[in-house]
Amino acid sequence: MRVVRRSDELRLLLEERRRKGLTVGLVPTMGALHAGHLSLVRRARHLSDVVVVSVFVNPKQFGEGEDFEHYPRDSEGDLELLRGERTDIAFLPSVENMYPPGATVEVTAGPIGDVYEGADRPGHFNGVCTVVAKLFNIVEPDLAVFGQKDAQQAAVMKRLVKDLDFAIDLVVAPIVRESDGLALSSRNVYLTAEQRNQALALSRSLELGRDAYTQSGDCQLTEKTMLQYLQDAEGVDVSYAGVVDPDSFDAPQPSGRILLIVAGRVGKTRLIDNLVVEAADGGGG
Amino acid sequence: MRVVRRSDELRLLLEERRRKGLTVGLVPTMGALHAGHLSLVRRARHLSDVVVVSVFVNPKQFGEGEDFEHYPRDSEGDLELLRGERTDIAFLPSVENMYPPGATVEVTAGPIGDVYEGADRPGHFNGVCTVVAKLFNIVEPDLAVFGQKDAQQAAVMKRLVKDLDFAIDLVVAPIVRESDGLALSSRNVYLTAEQRNQALALSRSLELGRDAYTQSGDCQLTEKTMLQYLQDAEGVDVSYAGVVDPDSFDAPQPSGRILLIVAGRVGKTRLIDNLVVEAADGGGG
Numbered sequence: 147m148r149v150v151r152r153s154d155e156l157r158l159l160l161e162e163r164r165r166k167g168l169t170v171g172l173v174p175t176m177g178a179l180h181a182g183h184l185s186l187v188r189r190a191r192h193l194s195d196v197v198v199v200s201v202f203v204n205p206k207q208f209g210e211g212e213d214f215e216h217y218p219r220d221s222e223g224d225l226e227l228l229r230g231e232r233t234d235i236a237f238l239p240s241v242e243n244m245y246p247p248g249a250t251v252e253v254t255a256g257p258i259g260d261v262y263e264g265a266d267r268p269g270h271f272n273g274v275c276t277v278v279a280k281l282f283n284i285v286e287p288d289l290a291v292f293g294q295k296d297a298q299q300a301a302v303m304k305r306l307v308k309d310l311d312f313a314i315d316l317v318v319a320p321i322v323r324e325s326d327g328l329a330l331s332s333r334n335v336y337l338t339a340e341q342r343n344q345a346l347a348l349s350r351s352l353e354l355g356r357d358a359y360t361q362s363g364d365c366q367l368t369e370k371t372m373l374q375y376l377q378d379a380e381g382v383d384v385s386y387a388g389v390v391d392p393d394s395f396d397a398p399q400p401s402g403r404i405l406l407i408v409a410g411r412v413g414k415t416r417l418i419d420n421l422v423v424e425a426a427d428g429g430g431g
Numbered sequence: 432m433r434v435v436r437r438s439d440e441l442r443l444l445l446e447e448r449r450r451k452g453l454t455v456g457l458v459p460t461m462g463a464l465h466a467g468h469l470s471l472v473r474r475a476r477h478l479s480d481v482v483v484v485s486v487f488v489n490p491k492q493f494g495e496g497e498d499f500e501h502y503p504r505d506s507e508g509d510l511e512l513l514r515g516e517r518t519d520i521a522f523l524p525s526v527e528n529m530y531p532p533g534a535t536v537e538v539t540a541g542p543i544g545d546v547y548e549g550a551d552r553p554g555h556f557n558g559v560c561t562v563v564a565k566l567f568n569i570v571e572p573d574l575a576v577f578g579q580k581d582a583q584q585a586a587v588m589k590r591l592v593k594d595l596d597f598a599i600d601l602v603v604a605p606i607v608r609e610s611d612g613l614a615l616s617s618r619n620v621y622l623t624a625e626q627r628n629q630a631l632a633l634s635r636s637l638e639l640g641r642d643a644y645t646q647s648g649d650c651q652l653t654e655k656t657m658l659q660y661l662q663d664a665e666g667v668d669v670s671y672a673g674v675v676d677p678d679s680f681d682a683p684q685p686s687g688r689i690l691l692i693v694a695g696r697v698g699k700t701r702l703i704d705n706l707v708v709e710a711a712d713g714g715g716g
Contacts, residue, residue: 153596248679250541251560251587251594258535275536276595279564283596302536309536310561311438311568394533 147228148235153244153284156237160196160285168195172287174278177201178218178332179227182322186291187231189319198285199228200237202244207273218335237285244280253279253310255302258395262407263298263418266385271302278303282312289315295322295329297405297420301393321420323349329419336415344381345412351375351387352421355406359423365389365398368406376410385409385416392422401425432513433520438529438569441522445481445570453480457572459563462486463503463617464512467607471576472516474604483570484513485522487529491537492558503620522570529565538564538595540587543680547692548583548703551670556587563588567597574600580607580614582690582705586678606705608634614704621700629666630697636660636672637706640691644708650674650683653691661695670694670701677707686710 150156160170171194173186179201190197201224208214221238228236252272255264259271282290292300300318307316322330327349328342337345355372362368372387391398392405402425409418435441445455456479458471464486475482486509493499506523513521537557540549544556567575577585585603592601607615612634613627622630640657647653657672676683677690687710694703 157598246593249590249594250543251590252539252541253595254537254539256535256537280594280596283598286598305534305536308531309534309565310538311565313442313568313571 147225147233149225150235150237151239151243153237153239156198156235156284159235160198163196164286169288170194170196170198170285172281172285172290173197173199174281174290174292175199175201176203176217176332177224178220178335179224180322180330180332180334182293182295182330184227184231185322186293186319187228187233189317190289190291191232193289193291193317194287196234197232198235198237198287199233200239200281200285202237202239202277202281204244204273204277205241206245206276207270209267209269212267213333218332244277252276253306255305258298258302258305261298261395262386262388262390263409266409266416271299274299275302275306278306279310279312282314287314289317291317291319294318294320294420294422295331296418297392297407298395301395304393327353329417331417333415333417337412341381341412341415344379345415345417347376347379347382348408348410348417348419351379351408352406352419355387355389355408356421356423359389359404359406365404372406372408376408381412383411385411432510432518434510435520435522436524436528438522438524441483441520441569444520445483448481449571454573455479455481455483455570457566457570457575458482458484459566459575459577460484460486461488461502461617462509463505463620464509465607465615465617465619467578467580467615469512469516470607471578471604472513472518474602475574475576476517478574478576478602479572481519482517483520483522483572484518485524485566485570487522487524487562487566489529489558489562490526491530491561492555494552494554497552498618503617529562537561538591540590543583543587543590546680547671547673547675548694551694551701556584559584559587560591563591564595564597567599572599574602576602576604579603579605579705579707580616581703582677582692583680586680589678612638614702616702618700618702622697626666626697626700629664630700630702632661632664632667633693633695633702633704636664636693637691637704640672640674641706641708644674644689644691650689657691657693661693666697668696670696 171190173190253275255271351372355368358371359368376384387408398404407420456475458475538560540556636657640653643656644653654674661669672693683689692705
């Protein structure tokens with residue numbers, strides 16, 4: 147595995163490989179890798195000749211008062227895990243290399259970036275769009291893999307690719323969960339044993355929401371069920387519980403899949419989770 | 432010359448050529464081509480194996496009350512001129528092909544897009560950035576040629592390439608002028624004979640500005656000289672006269688090249704012009 151810290155060096159390496167006709171898969175991450183990330187790397191490994199994993203804690207997607215400074219970082223551990231997955235290139239740029247002074251141009255997510263996560267974290271998805279557009283242009287991958295864990299991010303990434311005409315296949319890989327249902331997240335390391343237990347309320351609320359929707363086909367009732375459960379759960383400060391169209395994050399279509407989304411704080415740690423549910427027979431009410 | 436109207440068809444054509452190792456040059460235009468545009472095409476012809484000229488009147492870069500509906504359009508004339516310059520591919524997409532419904536992601540110019548032209552035309556440079564980012568991703572050119580006539584656009588394009596890491600060489604070609612100094616512009620066709628004569632005030636104000644700067648090295652005096660001349664000129668409703676750093680469009684650097692910029696309305700027609708001046712010995716005062 148090559149460890150590369152400068153974008154110009156990465157370009158040269160990839161040019162060589164592309165000239166040989168090899169396909170390139172990109173997995174953008176913020177490091178603090180866990181089994182969820184590794185499932186994305188395996189997916190890229192399966193689908194492309196050359197696997198590039200970027201590890202970059204992107205300051206632009208953190209708001210004021212968020213945990214940029216304290217976001218978990220473990221380069222050595224990350225590299226060890228990436229070697230284990232036969233990653234070809236680990237790209238660990240510095241903030242200075244990614245954002246030289248004087249930059250003004252950015253990519254904005256638009257309305258899909260203003261709701262739910264975007265409402266709680268203003269500017270977050272603009273930061274994600276900008277850094278991913280940069281990574282796309284540096285790596286020029288044939289495909290890129292994102293996780294369904296960040297469902298709204300995945301939806302925004304689909305729009306990014308489509309709206310700016312990137313010639314990149316976007317692959318969204320399913321959530322990896324602990325055996326008790328907790329979705330894997332880099333931020334789980336913040337949790338005490340007690341908080342970890344309290345955090346299970348998120349995935350449980352989604353299961354209750356799925357049952358409510360399957361039985362009733364009623365989105366409002368589904369939302370209310372999830373919200374009620376989270377509000378009653380000990381140790382959870384709920385941010386939102388919603389039922390949305392998985393692509394637009396608008397109100398769900400009358401028929402078709404729906405997405406259940408929840409977010410909340412456990413202690414100081416903000417956690418999110420989601421669940422795709424196939425359309426109930428009665429429509430999306 | 433191939434005339435292509437769909438981005439997917441263009442991608443296929445270019446893939447073939449790229450596989451043969453041919454380099455691609457892109458000249459983005461809004462059509463109504465004149466000798467200024469053709470100088471850009473010749474530049475691309477000289478520097479690349481395959482020349483793609485896009486002709487697309489981009490609705491996103493026109494504001495409310497601007498001349499999108501009435502912007503001069505002449506596809507047949509444009510194609511004839513492009514054939515004369517040995518253009519390989521003319522790309523004439525429809526608005527529907529470039530902007531399918533549902534799009535939300537855009538590219539924003541930032542502060543450099545808020546001054547001068549951007550102040551007079553809010554959102555203009557975001558529209559330019561968005562359409563050019565799309566064209567870059569569809570064509571994936573090795574180089575792109577823009578005209579110095581739209582000096583602020585050229586500066587914004589340099590930022591676009593740099594800030595989003597496009598692997599594209601940006602070439603800026605000089606202004607083409609009539610023998611009496613009038614800068615070529617698609618909008619010149621709007622002018623009556625009398626207005627065309629009045630429009631000469633723009634290029635003349637720039638010459639006076641250059642002389643003032645060369646003699647004094649004083650930016651404020653230079654600005655005042657240009658503004659005074661334009662305000663006194665018959666038939667010109669002046670928008671601005673400025674002295675700026677050619678890259679940032681901020682205040683000029685103490686030493687180094689400066690850019691003189693002017694804009695104004697002659698009748699209903701908004702015209703712009705500019706002139707690069709090397710640093711006076713006395714610095715940029």
